[in-house]
Amino acid sequence: MEQGLTHEGGTFLNFRDYPFLDTRAPAFRWVDIKRLRLPGAPLADAELLAALIGHEQFRDDYAGGGVDPEGTRHGPYWLNRVTPEAYEPMDASLAAQALWAWADQYEPLPAGLATDLRREAVDAWTTTDRVHRLTGLGEDDHHDWGGVHGEFHEFVAIDRRAGRITLLVAADD
Template sequence: MRNELTHEGSAFINFRHYTFRDAKSPAFRWVDVKCLRLPAEPADDSGLLAALIRHEQFRDDYAGGGVVPDGPRHGPYWVKSVTPDGYASVGRQESDRILRTWANQFEEVPAGLAADLRREVFDRLATADHIYRLGELGDEAMHDWGGVHGDFHEFVLIDRSAEQIILLVAADD
């Protein structure tokens, strides 16, 4: 692909910044949203997933180190183990259900957090043309300390009308 993706911005929602009834509920839970501009040249979804995997924003271990442009890790996996085939198409309702169940697993999220999740996560799911979910890649794909996340949910949203591809990770660590 001649024109690559361009990072436009990110959002990070840390559950610890909200007040829950049960102080244990948020634990170390968060959502990271990375928005990238689609390339000028049209590409199919598999080509867009491949471009995302090549992008430096993809090289984030989601364990506090942030993006490492030449880093070998992505979440719990070695970057080299993640391919477009590792993603499966998932419907809006299913992705919405997975993320709402995860967010509300201990108690209903407070109103401020619900508003932030609606804006950064659920509104984006509602407008995406295609949604892909990263599947389990197996033990051989996990990097040397890849088991630090309790839950790790990764979705890629392709929104052609907004000309964006969005990498959405929701996790506990």
């Protein structure tokens, strides 16, 4: 059940599209951002997370297959293992620090990529009610080929003033 969430579009930032100084830095890193319009009725965070998990845009294995409306995978996890309880609420500034730590782990980001990542994700988090991070799943929850990502980071930002929920996945594969 999608609970009235409407997919508005998204942004895909492929690190290969930006020139890095150190060509040894892993190039197979990316950030996928999906934006959905909130329903008119007010819902608690757990209800919004459940609505997002139930939305077809959430059925993405992030391994090149794209959204599969009948899919059973979400990133490296079995879809049925992802629940609202698997998300940890966190301060937006801490979420931004975690995202930057992942993005800058090999070398500072090229200026264009840093600007795009700040504009598309981090700046938007400053107005959110709350950011949630997927942390409550482990290797036992991985699907049959779920280990393809070197790292997989997922954040959900709820911005009631803007009427939007944003799903951000950052990974390397």
